[in-house]
Amino acid sequence: MDPRRIRNFSIIAHVDHGKSTLADRILQMTHAVSDREMREQFLDSLELERERGITIKASAVRVFYQAEDGETYVFNLIDTPGHVDFTYEVSRALAAVEGVLLVVDATQGVEAQTIANFYLALEHDHVIIPVINKIDLPNARPLEVAMEVEEVLGIPADEAIFASGKTGEGVKEVLEAIVKRIPPPKGDREAPLKALIFDSIYDAYQGVIPYLRLFEGQVRPGDRIRVWSTGKEFTVDRVGVFRPGGLEATPSLEAGEVGWLTAAIRDIHDVQVGDTLTLAQRPTDAPYPGFRPAKPVVFAGLYPVDSGDYQRLREALEKLKLNDAALFFEPETSEALGFGFRCGFLGLLHAEIVQERLEREFGLDLIATAPSVVYKVRLKSGEEVEIHNPADLPDPTRIEEILEPYVKLTVYTPEEYVGGIMQLVQEKRGRMRSMNYLPGKRVELVYEVPFGEILYDFHDRLKSLSRGYASMDYEQIGYQPGDLVKVTILVHGEPVDALAFVAHREKAYAIARSLVDKLAEVIPRQQFEVPIQAAIGGKIIARATVRALRKDVLAKCYGGDVTRKKKLLEKQKEGKKRLKAIGKVEVPQEAFLAVLSAGRDES
Numbered sequence: 042m043d044p045r046r047i048r049n050f051s052i053i054a055h056v057d058h059g060k061s062t063l064a065d066r067i068l069q070m071t072h073a074v075s076d077r078e079m080r081e082q083f084l085d086s087l088e089l090e091r092e093r094g095i096t097i098k099a100s101a102v103r104v105f106y107q108a109e110d111g112e113t114y115v116f117n118l119i120d121t122p123g124h125v126d127f128t129y130e131v132s133r134a135l136a137a138v139e140g141v142l143l144v145v146d147a148t149q150g151v152e153a154q155t156i157a158n159f160y161l162a163l164e165h166d167h168v169i170i171p172v173i174n175k176i177d178l179p180n181a182r183p184l185e186v187a188m189e190v191e192e193v194l195g196i197p198a199d200e201a202i203f204a205s206g207k208t209g210e211g212v213k214e215v216l217e218a219i220v221k222r223i224p225p226p227k228g229d230r231e232a233p234l235k236a237l238i239f240d241s242i243y244d245a246y247q248g249v250i251p252y253l254r255l256f257e258g259q260v261r262p263g264d265r266i267r268v269w270s271t272g273k274e275f276t277v278d279r280v281g282v283f284r285p286g287g288l289e290a291t292p293s294l295e296a297g298e299v300g301w302l303t304a305a306i307r308d309i310h311d312v313q314v315g316d317t318l319t320l321a322q323r324p325t326d327a328p329y330p331g332f333r334p335a336k337p338v339v340f341a342g343l344y345p346v347d348s349g350d351y352q353r354l355r356e357a358l359e360k361l362k363l364n365d366a367a368l369f370f371e372p373e374t375s376e377a378l379g380f381g382f383r384c385g386f387l388g389l390l391h392a393e394i395v396q397e398r399l400e401r402e403f404g405l406d407l408i409a410t411a412p413s414v415v416y417k418v419r420l421k422s423g424e425e426v427e428i429h430n431p432a433d434l435p436d437p438t439r440i441e442e443i444l445e446p447y448v449k450l451t452v453y454t455p456e457e458y459v460g461g462i463m464q465l466v467q468e469k470r471g472r473m474r475s476m477n478y479l480p481g482k483r484v485e486l487v488y489e490v491p492f493g494e495i496l497y498d499f500h501d502r503l504k505s506l507s508r509g510y511a512s513m514d515y516e517q518i519g520y521q522p523g524d525l526v527k528v529t530i531l532v533h534g535e536p537v538d539a540l541a542f543v544a545h546r547e548k549a550y551a552i553a554r555s556l557v558d559k560l561a562e563v564i565p566r567q568q569f570e571v572p573i574q575a576a577i578g579g580k581i582i583a584r585a586t587v588r589a590l591r592k593d594v595l596a597k598c599y600g601g602d603v604t605r606k607k608k609l610l611e612k613q614k615e616g617k618k619r620l621k622a623i624g625k626v627e628v629p630q631e632a633f634l635a636v637l638s639a640g641r642d643e644s
């Protein structure tokens with residue numbers, strides 16, 4: 042394949058601005074999919090891509106385009122996920138291309154994720170083609186939006202292409218712009234192999250299939266390949282490219298191309314997204330830069346409601362991990378919840394998706410404990426330990442200091458919301474690093490913030506105080522000491538390990554106060570009074586009470602309405618499914634997550 046005829050690109054957009062619809066139209070206009078085969082969101086329905094309607098994995102497709110200059114070009118379109126939990130994957134996907142289509146809805150204009158994604162593409166030095174989309178709509182204001190793109194992002198308005206993914210208007214121009222504006226891939230095909238793994242899937246027969254962008258060299262069946270970071274070696278069975286119908290084998294892959302290979306790789310750990318593949322006999326001198334393995338940053342406990350399901354949960358986690366390399370788990374025992382697993386995730390959305398998949402695909406009923414960041418503890422003995430579970434924090438007398446993870450938080454916002462955002466970040470113990478005025482009355486704010494502080498409600502509050510216009514991004518920047526304490530929760534006098542949490546000393550009281558009140562609300566009344574207490578060390582700092590039960594549920598249905606009675610009993614039974622008995626007290630799922638909202642939402 043002549044690299045001068047290759048164009049590798051991604052489509053990026055704010056959610057709902059029409060990314061998938063435009064991709065569909067591109068597939069159709071390049072005859073990759075016949076009109077008969079065409080169905081909406083063609084790429085989304087490629088088996089491995091989507092879960093819950095959110096793209097969580099990057100994916101790729103190759104199409105042929107006959108351009109106006111008479112040449113046929115190969116387009117490799119790499120789809121990207123949108124959520125910040127998967128920024129890691131977006132940035133890997135963007136590493137595999139030379140240019141992007143930045144889709145902006147002509148009725149909405151530039152929005153938060155337009156900016157965040159634009160900056161990601163800019164970081165990679167990519168050619169950015171603005172596509173003002175949905176011009177068929179009566180309230181479209183394409184010229185105005187093109188000006189907005191110029192003011193806010195600094196891309197000249199005359200570079201914008203006006204299009205409608207729905208009617209196909211302007212899409213031909215988009216295809217021509219891809220040919221003319223996006224450069225062909227560089228890279229020496231005679232050099233040693235250097236291939237970036239930007240995604241991978243697991244196939245029951247062929248093992249792990251890494252998705253590759255070749256920067257240098259070539260690879261073909263029979264080659265002995267080496268994984269850069271682990272040094273593991275494999276022999277290549279097949280190589281190929283992505284076609285709309287699935288994987289298609291080719292004789293070789295060369296520098297500039299996007300494709301896949303199989304090499305009987307059985308263990309998903311052996312090839313991680315972001316890693317580099319090279320040849321064993323003739324290795325490249327350096328991996329693709331900036332490699333860091335996807336590292337879980339948020340941990341939570343997952344326990345089967347029915348303790349007999351422990352083995353099934355283990356098997357389900359193992360299977361799921363094949364499809365989700367970032368998922369981490371290890372066995373954990375809780376006094377309150379019994380046998381379960383401590384699981385590590387890339388963020389809260391990732392945690393939610395995993396729990397939902399376990400329940401839906403494997404039919405498990407689970408109790409999840411509140412997600413927590415990873416703390417580090419320096420002990421007086423000089424030893425340093427990582428804490429994945431607040432309950433494991435050593436006795437305070439042994440602790441020299443506790444360190445918490447920090448992130449570099451970048452917020453982009455229209456000027457008028459700066460005051461509110463500064464206040465919010467201060468409340469979250471953030472320290473400003475810089476503030477830059479951008480064209481179009483936009484401001485970039487950069488902070489250092491404890492990760493634990495922005496984990497729960499920060500994004501929602503940022504959105505609501507900026508009417509959806511501010512966008513954020515963050516990256517881990519290491520650990521700093523903090524004045525942190527562990528708060529223990531006692532239910533009916535017994536400490537419940539699964540409810541313990543770590544907080545900044547100054548905030549601990551407010552969170553504890555609000556948490557015990559919430560617990561008192563969600564824990565069902567029992568035959569006896571149940572005190573709920575929060576303590577730091579031996580000192581009780583907050584207390585609430587679940588008053589004793591007086592009536593049973595049926596009491597209010599005096600009279601003879603049998604169906605209502607039945608319904609109530611059924612409802613009660615369903616509620617039971619997610620109750621865990623702690624001592625004599627039944628505690629529902631909500632209780633374990635109550636700390637997420639406790640005392641944090643002061644607004």
Ligand SMILES: Nc1nc2c(ncn2[C@@H]2O[C@H](COP(=O)(O)OP(=O)(O)OP(=O)(O)O)[C@@H](O)[C@H]2O)c(=O)[nH]1
Pocket residue numbers: 054055056057058059060061062063123174175176177178204205206207208
């Ligand atoms: N009128 C009109 N509607 C469009 C156009 N493009 C997309 N839409 C509609 O806008 C909505 C969102 O389009 P999608 O293509 O799913 O947008 P997306 O950016 O891929 O959204 P996510 O996949 O959720 O990130 C859908 O209801 C589309 O039918 C267009 O050019 N004109």
